Amino acid sequence: MNSAIEYPEGWPVGFTLIHRETVGSTNDDASQLAVGGADDGTVVWADAQTKGRGRRGRTWVSPKGNLYYSIVLRPDKTPSEAAQLSLVAAISMGDALRALLPEKCAVRHKWPNDILVDGAKIAGILLESAGGGRDQPVDWLVLGCGVNIVSNPKDTLYPATHLHAFNESVATIEVLTAFVQRLSHWRDEWVENGVEPIRKAWLERVMGLGEAITVRTATAQTTGRFVDLDSDGALILEAPGGAISRITAGDVFFEGS
Numbered sequence: 001m002n003s004a005i006e007y008p009e010g011w012p013v014g015f016t017l018i019h020r021e022t023v024g025s026t027n028d029d030a031s032q033l034a035v036g037g038a039d040d041g042t043v044v045w046a047d048a049q050t051k052g053r054g055r056r057g058r059t060w061v062s063p064k065g066n067l068y069y070s071i072v073l074r075p076d077k078t079p080s081e082a083a084q085l086s087l088v089a090a091i092s093m094g095d096a097l098r099a100l101l102p103e104k105c106a107v108r109h110k111w112p113n114d115i116l117v118d119g120a121k122i123a124g125i126l127l128e129s130a131g132g133g134r135d136q137p138v139d140w141l142v143l144g145c146g147v148n149i150v151s152n153p154k155d156t157l158y159p160a161t162h163l164h165a166f167n168e169s170v171a172t173i174e175v176l177t178a179f180v181q182r183l184s185h186w187r188d189e190w191v192e193n194g195v196e197p198i199r200k201a202w203l204e205r206v207m208g209l210g211e212a213i214t215v216r217t218a219t220a221q222t223t224g225r226f227v228d229l230d231s232d233g234a235l236i237l238e239a240p241g242g243a244i245s246r247i248t249a250g251d252v253f254f255e256g257s
Contacts, residue, residue: 065150096178
């Protein structure tokens, strides 16, 4: 069920907000809208999800009180280029949370698409797209985000936290508005100047750069020093013997975690 929307102060031009009480998945709803011709910048925001999902098919626990939304984007980029929007979204989310949290809070990125506050996960990002090829732009892309506002799941693969543990006065719509504002800024930067400024900004804010980390994939576990991020968003890992590997998917764990 859709709810009437009163756009919040500061909502950027070029983004249309659709509010729904409960959905299966905001990514699924946004994808359906995209197939039907929804404009770039269409935002689907739900109070709760019954089939929320994260990377690699994992369930995203989605009770009321937290923030779940997906945005239809039409970037006119090939699939590999459009995937750079994951970095754009991460930078935008980090900016939004920094503006709403006490200055003492350390807001950092965790490869590939998580946001941490004081070392615990508070938000995640999922990109899904359709169409496109090596030289053909995607038909559309859906950028899905989940942010823990009033609660966080327990017994997770990595420690989790929520926004109200640090600032109880923040409402979900404030976080969404702050994110869309920063997404508008950083996407313009990406379109005008390419991925390099985005990559540099992400590296300045990532956790574990230059340190020993472990990356677990579906089939292996690799330990080495996190030395860089390439323009496609792949993690560059240096093994103890000096060999360099490029990792495109997996879960990062830091020493002691």
